[in-house]
Amino acid sequence: YGPVAGTDYRDNQLRFSLLCQAALEAPRILSLNNNPYFSGPYGEDVVFVCNDWHTGPLSCYLKSNYQSHGIYRDAKVAFSAELNNATAFCIHNISYQGRFAFSDYPELSLPERFKSSFDFIDG
Numbered sequence: 001y002g003p004v005a006g007t008d009y010r011d012n013q014l015r016f017s018l019l020c021q022a023a024l025e026a027p028r029i030l031s032l033n034n035n036p037y038f039s040g041p042y043g044e045d046v047v048f049v050c051n052d053w054h055t056g057p058l059s060c061y062l063k064s065n066y067q068s069h070g071i072y073r074d075a076k077v078a079f080s081a082e083l084n085n086a087t088a089f090c091i092h093n094i095s096y097q098g099r100f101a102f103s104d105y106p107e108l109s110l111p112e113r114f115k116s117s118f119d120f121i122d123g
Contacts (some may be wrong), residue, residue: 013100017108022056023048024066047076060114 002008027042050058059077066072105115109123 008099014107015102016054017057020055020061021065023058024072026063028071041049041101044072044074046072047078057108057110057118060110060117064111064114 002012002031027046029041033040048055048058048062061075062075067075094117102115102118105118
C-alpha cells in the first residue's frame with residue numbers, strides 16, 4: 001500500500017481508482033475461453049465483490065459511469081457484508097485507511113455528489 005508499513009503512496013487514490021475502473025471494464029471485454037461452459041465476456045450479469053477501502057469507489061463509478069447510461073443496470077456490489085440492502089463496509093487493517101486530501105478528489109473523476117461519501121473524521 002505504501003513505501004513503508006503504515007504509510008500510503010501519495011497517489012494511492014489514483015492507483016485504486018484505476019483498479020476500480022478496470023474491475024468494471026473487465027467483465028465487459030475479457031474473453032474467458034478457458035472454461036468449457038462459458039467463453040467470451042461476462043457482460044451485464046455480474047456481482048462485484050469489494051473489500052476494504054481500495055475498492056470502495058467502485059460503487060460510485062458503477063452508479064455514475066455505467067448505470068446512469070443503462071450499463072450494468074442489474075449489477076450488484078457486495079462489500080464484505082451486506083445487511084438488508086444496507087452495506088456494511090469492513091476494514092481489515094485499520095492502518096490502511098485510504099486517506100487523501102479533499103483537494104485531490106477531482107482526480108477520481110467522480111461527480112461532486114459523491115464527495116461526502118469519502119469524508120471520514122477520526123475520533
